[in-house]
Amino acid sequence: MNPNLFAMIAVILAGGATALQAPTNAKLMTAAGSPVNAAFVSFAVGTAALGIVVMILQARPDVTAARALPWYAWVGGLYGAIFVVAAAWGVPRLGVALTITLMVAGQLLIGIVLDHFGAFGTPQHPISWGRAAGVAMVLAGVLLVRRS
Incomplete structure (x- = not known):
């Protein structure tokens, strides 16, 4: 594999x-x-x-x-x-889905910044339009989970 x-x-x-x-x-x-x-x-x-x-x-x-x-x-x-x-x-207070979705959104927001700068000795992956769009889609998912 x-x-x-x-x-x-x-x-x-x-x-x-x-x-x-x-x-x-x-x-x-x-x-x-x-x-x-x-x-x-x-x-x-x-x-x-x-x-x-x-x-x-x-x-x-x-x-x-x-x-x-x-x-x-x-x-x-x-x-x-x-x-x-x-x-x-x-x-x-929020339910499992919204809690986890918000946590994933927070992880991605911090993760994309850490990747961009190669923080803490990690490989550097600059923010790109595709990566930013992926995070934006997760944030949109938060709104959909919250409002549905």
Whole structure:
């Protein structure tokens, strides 16, 4: 199988998992008392699952490389926490489809800017009319989901 095709399928499945995560954490929020508590439980379960995978794969970090990382490489979990709290909070108020559509729109808007500048050492992909039109179509999709 083409490695790019495999990567695209994996990312689509991961996107589906985030769509499942939003209503799951919204339900958890009702028992946990707040979206922050729900996110805490969600991350605890995720951390435990990743711990098991790390043990199975016997993955060992490169301590020297870790020490050389810039500060921003360590805050990815913070962004994930914001995402999970916002999803748990948003789903009961906006519904799953609108919450996820808005999140995808936000991801694309930031993503196209990061790509344009090659931020954080990522490959640079300048904004083009086609890429801008793709983001505009997603934003139009937000409006359609919201108004339908």
